[in-house]
Amino acid sequence: MARNRYDVDETLEDHFDINQLKRLGGYVKPYLGKMFFIMVLMLSSSALTMLIPKFVQLEMDRYIPQKDMNGIIRLVIYTFLIVLYSVICMWLKIDQMTKVGQDIIHEIREDLFAHLQELPFSYYDERPHGKIQVRVVNYVNNLSDLLSNGILNTITDLCNLIFILIFMFCTSPKLTWICLCGLPVLIIYVVVLKRKQRASWQLQSNKQSNLNAYIAESINGIRVTQAFVREKENIKIFNSLSMSYRKAWLKAVYYNFMMSPMVDLISVITTSFVYVVGVSCILGGGRSGVTVGVLVMFTAYISRFWQPINTIAGFYNSVLTAISYLERIFETIDEPVEVTDAPDAVEMPEIRGTVDFDHVTFSYEDGIPILKDVSFHVDQGQTIAIVGPTGAGKTTIVNLLSRFYNTDSGCVRIDGQDISKVTLHSLRTQMGVMMQDSFIFSGTIMDNIRYGNKTATDEEVIRAAKTVRAHDFIMQMEDGYQTQVNERGSRLSVGQRQLISFARALLNDPAILILDEATSSIDTETEIALQKGLDELLKGRTSFIIAHRLSTIQGADRIMYVDNGNIMEAGSHEELLARKGLYYDLYMSQYQG
Structure with missing residues (x-):
């Protein structure tokens, strides 16, 4: 085709x-x-x-x-x-x-x-x-x-x-x-x-x-x-x-x-x-x-x-x-399902949260690698921020962690388990993912938040919405959580769509949370309120946050600067500023004056 x-x-x-x-x-x-x-x-x-x-x-x-x-x-x-x-x-x-x-x-x-x-x-x-x-x-x-x-x-x-x-x-x-x-x-x-x-x-x-x-x-x-x-x-x-x-x-x-x-x-x-x-x-x-x-x-x-x-x-x-x-x-x-369960795949045990990338190489097109021999280790409960220029491979890293794609070479492990050897269902049900595209399905707001967890009660849905500070604007709508929204959420602002998608990801109570530009369309005031809810949520939970706005990731345990398919720098916010390298230049370009 x-x-x-x-x-x-x-x-x-x-x-x-x-x-x-x-x-x-x-x-x-x-x-x-x-x-x-x-x-x-x-x-x-x-x-x-x-x-x-x-x-x-x-x-x-x-x-x-x-x-x-x-x-x-x-x-x-x-x-x-x-x-x-x-x-x-x-x-x-x-x-x-x-x-x-x-x-x-x-x-x-x-x-x-x-x-x-x-x-x-x-x-x-x-x-x-x-x-x-x-x-x-x-x-x-x-x-x-x-x-x-x-x-x-x-x-x-x-x-x-x-x-x-x-x-x-x-x-x-x-x-x-x-x-x-x-x-x-x-x-x-x-x-x-x-x-x-x-x-x-x-x-x-x-x-x-x-x-x-x-x-x-x-x-x-x-x-x-x-x-x-x-x-x-x-x-x-x-x-x-x-x-x-x-x-x-x-x-x-x-x-x-x-x-x-x-x-x-x-x-x-x-x-x-x-x-x-x-x-x-x-x-x-x-x-x-x-x-x-x-x-x-x-x-x-x-x-x-x-x-x-x-x-x-x-x-x-x-x-x-x-x-x-x-x-x-x-x-x-007959189109081959390239990402599928291996014949000997086993159920993923309950995830604790350690993550290892072991010499991972990946390309969307043959001969054009996006990630080149990437390796890093994440301890349980750490919050990892990934920054870098557009097209550097930030989203690719979290897509490989969720196994939306297979690696060309190398291995991705969670709790020491090669994720290519476990069933996709048992892996993804323990992960919460919010992508750049905050897709909203036709139906009620309640249905959209509950999309990934059909067994969740109304109280649990509301609790997730309150955590991400979506509850207030939802209650201001004509029917609250029962308000009907159109496909792609045309009745909602971009920021409102992101908050609903955020609540959807959090409702699963995931062991590993992935936020891909989660706050890119949220105003500063909402971002501050949201950060307070996230600080409590992220405790004891392994998290990966991709962000261009560096104000949202300064408290991360480790920040990885990705460019040209490699991790160019890694460390805390203070450590990277002290090095005055690529992250320092990026930070100064946003906060200069």
Whole structure:
């Protein structure tokens, strides 16, 4: 997938793989019993409806010439009963297969979403979120018709085709062979068209993905767009992407629609020849056994013969379309989960709080290391502040401690335990993390604070909010803790969002607390009040604080200055000032005068 670009098509280097359909069959397998029952109903209905043209032939060749009204009435009653049975079978098929199709789609989407929950940060760092979203929603939805109707209809119509051919050969082998002459032409046409169809649907899915990615990006950045008056430029970009999608969609549909007219054309030509031969036989005295009734019955069978072929051709189109989406869906499901439990992973014991980085090297991209052979030791209960210029690797250190990424080399240990050897759940449930992005979910403020600890009581939520000095502003809102907030917390100030995220992190009562720019958007007065609550909270708890505002970390047990992937200096606030090194320069740049 293209790296963070809405204007670059995704590429799939693999050729058509029948295993994609086999994997889809794995989702279909649990429903085979229900599908078999519906298929039996549809086949019995189809077999019975094959008798209706025979009834017409009997009426025309026997009952009407003999003026046998009782025979005609019987056939009418039989026809009515057959049609009624067919209607009931069709209703059951639509009802049950719609449910089956949606159940399968739900399972595919559930597997896809569950896998996305496990993929590492690196996966989302490299991909436009809109291109991920389109796979979960649009691509899976596009399989609906194939799963709800396509598979069963095709199997049923294949069986119907056999029934029809049996009736046709029993009626007139000569006319049947004339009808079958068009099939080789259709098969050649399908083979030639297949490659163009698949390529066109892949292109269409690319353009749809690009458009969705840009829409998602534009919505997330709407405030910046309006602030810089970029509306017209964005509309131009959107129109360009939308027109590309429109052009690709029309081309794909064009190739799809080329199938049905060809079937109709071959049907009309073969039917015309059947009429010519049939009428010639009738005019010749009927020595071949072709009567007016037989010809009428046979032409009825011809229309039924090409109808399932048309359905099968439509199914073929649906399969080619679905393949372009299945490739994208299974590509995502097959994306390796780089950060996962080792086969022999054990539960992390209750964390006391000692931390060791042992010659850790890490890079987001091959050949561009962010951390280079970093080593340090932290005792239980210490507060460690990490400072340094932007991009120096500060956030990377705490991300490795939470094991959001795996190290390239070296080892991270907590209480002497290599964290790559323990389960992620047992590790992260004992850590509290507040990141730079104070993400707020749609729901109440109470729900947002309780997000990481669903068993917490209201009293515990309120206590955490009071600790971080969020309680007062929450109570000033119209419904207090039950106030509804929008996705990303658009009703809240940046500082309020950070305080709620802070309370969320603290509610877990973590053994190790990580604060990544936790107070960057809090005013000075709130920061002073917050610091008083944190001083009590941090006692006996190992903490890592990343901060640009040095006023928040002067009381830390140790301050590490990180730059160029290494720890350049480490010591207390007073020790580092006395050295008059990098930390001293940073401090003086903030407090000069």
